[in-house]
Each structure stands twice: as structure tokens, then as C-alpha cells.
Amino acid sequence: MLEVRGLSKHYKVSDRDVVALADVDLMLAPGSFTVVVGRSGCGKSTLLRLLAGLVAPTTGDIRHADGHRPTIGCVFQEPRLMPWLSVAGNAGFGLVGKVAKAEIASRVAAALALVGLTDFRDAYPDQLSGGMASRVGLARALVLEPDLLLLDEPFAALDAFTRRGLQAELTDIWLARRPTVVFVTHDVEEAVLLADQVVHMDGGRIIGRRPVPLARPRDATDQALVTLRRAILDDLAGDPSQAATRHPSSDQRVFQQETVP
Numbered sequence: 001m002l003e004v005r006g007l008s009k010h011y012k013v014s015d016r017d018v019v020a021l022a023d024v025d026l027m028l029a030p031g032s033f034t035v036v037v038g039r040s041g042c043g044k045s046t047l048l049r050l051l052a053g054l055v056a057p058t059t060g061d062i063r064h065a066d067g068h069r070p071t072i073g074c075v076f077q078e079p080r081l082m083p084w085l086s087v088a089g090n091a092g093f094g095l096v097g098k099v100a101k102a103e104i105a106s107r108v109a110a111a112l113a114l115v116g117l118t119d120f121r122d123a124y125p126d127q128l129s130g131g132m133a134s135r136v137g138l139a140r141a142l143v144l145e146p147d148l149l150l151l152d153e154p155f156a157a158l159d160a161f162t163r164r165g166l167q168a169e170l171t172d173i174w175l176a177r178r179p180t181v182v183f184v185t186h187d188v189e190e191a192v193l194l195a196d197q198v199v200h201m202d203g204g205r206i207i208g209r210r211p212v213p214l215a216r217p218r219d220a221t222d223q224a225l226v227t228l229r230r231a232i233l234d235d236l237a238g239d240p241s242q243a244a245t246r247h248p249s250s251d252q253r254v255f256q257q258e259t260v261p
């Protein structure tokens with residue numbers, strides 16, 4: 001169990017106090033799949049960076065079961081691969097100097113098999129499509145054999161078809177390995193396809209949670225999924241006049257533009 005209590009993060013920007021995260025409480029059961037949705041600037045990435053230990057909280061704390069820090073794997077929107085390393089070299093990079101070479105080779109082989117890139121292990125980043133590069137980014141996190149897998153809009157830059165394929169692959173990997181997953185997205189359909197719990201954020205706060213009690217594999221056109229997606233969009237839309245006050249940016253269109261069949 002991972003328990004987040006009273007977590008907040010403030011930044012100083014030209015003498016102004018920016019509240020990126022405000023008093024967030026969150027419980028993550030081992031092996032759960034939580035997707036965090038919300039408008040641009042609502043604090044999703046900040047929450048992920050705090051969970052990853054990349055930034056320190058202003059208040060609050062993150063407690064892990066039995067007190068020891070889990071192994072954490074992170075996947076970002078841009079895979080940022082090293083162009084001088086092969087697919088296998090990029091995937092295994094985080095293990096170099098930490099585990100024996102033979103162990104790196106076997107973990108890389110297993111991770112590349114999971115993401116379907118075994119035949120491309122010797123290719124270089126400039127020989128890969130966007131979807132393949134994203135798969136390498138995922139493999140680079142999987143070789144760590146993470147207890148906690150944190151993904152920040154990993155498929156946002158991909159076309160809808162590739163994205164759907166990667167969503168299915170991620171689901172299969174999660175079912176096979178059962179890390180605790182926290183996945184950030186703007187896309188409510190993606191959230192409902194992947195999650196067993198969707199957390200809604202607004203203005204740095206968690207404003208709602210919804211369990212997703214749907215069997216896998218999931219179909220985006222399934223009526224129960226469409227209904228849940230609509231309910232989450234309604235939760236997030238809230239009172240439009242209030243939302244405009246809290247988020248005076250054009251990014252609030254992200255949710256208004258989504259159409260539900």
C-alpha cells in the first residue's frame with residue numbers, strides 16, 4: 001500500500017506563490033491501476049513527480065508499506081532515447097553499473113519481448129517509428145522490474161491507432177506483472193479503458209474518484225464504458241463559470257471538445 005497524506009507543492013514564480021498541488025490524499029493498493037485525469041495545469045505531472053521522488057513536497061508525505069521505498073519506473077511523453085545506443089542499449093541503460101551484464105541482457109530480452117521489439121533490439125532510435133520509440137521508453141522502465149510504474153501521458157503524441165495498440169499492450173503487461181500503476185492523461189476514454197480507479201484533479205486538488213469495475217479486455221464502444229466516460233466528463237466539467245475562473249486558459253477546451261457518442 002502506498003499512502004499519500006496532505007501532499008502539497010508550491011512554487012515561487014516571480015514572487016508569486018503558485019499552488020501546483022494542494023492537500024492531496026491518495027491510497028494506492030498494491031497492483032492497482034490508477035489513472036489521473038484533469039485539465040492542463042491542474043497538477044497531474046506534479047503529483048507524478050512527487051510520487052517519483054523527483055521533487056520534494058512543500059507539505060505532507062508519501063508512505064510506503066513496510067517503510068521501504070519501492071523500485072520506481074517512469075515513462076514520459078517523450079521517450080528521449082539516446083541516439084548513439086541501440087534499442088537494447090537504451091532499454092538496459094538504467095541497469096548499467098547496478099546489476100551484472102548477464103542479468104541486464106536477460107532483463108532487456110524479457111522487456112523487449114513484452115513490448116514486441118525483440119526483432120529490433122539492434123536498431124537505432126532514428127530507425128524507429130514514434131510508437132516503437134514509445135515502446136522502448138516503456139521497456140526502459142520495465143527492466144527495472146518496478147513495484148511502482150509512473151506514466152505521464154506516454155501515448156499522447158501518437159496517432160489513435162498506435163495509441164490503441166499500446167494501451168492494449170500496457171494492459172497485458174500490467175496483468176502479467178502487476179506493478180502498481182499511476183498513469184496521467186488528458187484523455188478520459190483512455191482513462192476508462194485502462195484504469196481500475198480514475199482520479200479527477202482540478203486546481204491542484206483531487207475532486208473525485210471513480211472505480212472502473214469493467215472486465216478486460218475493454219471496448220471503447222461498450223455501453224457501460226461510454227456511460228462511465230460521460231459521467232467522468234460531467235464530473236470534470238462541473239460548473240463552467242467556476243472552471244473558467246479557476247483556469248483562465250484555453251486548455252479547458254480539452255474536455256469541452258470531447259464528444260460522447
Ligand SMILES: Nc1ncnc2c1ncn2[C@@H]1O[C@H](COP(=O)(O)OP(=O)(O)OP(=O)(O)O)[C@@H](O)[C@H]1O
Nearest residue numbers: 011013018019020039040041042043044045046047
Ligand atoms: N517547476 C515549476 N515551477 C513553477 N511552476 C510550476 C512548475 N511545475 C509546475 N508548475 C505549475 O504548477 C501547476 C501544475 O503544473 P503540472 O505540470 O503539474 O500540471 P499538469 O496537470 O500536469 O498539466 P499538463 O496536463 O499541461 O501537463 C501549473 O500552474 C504549472 O505552471
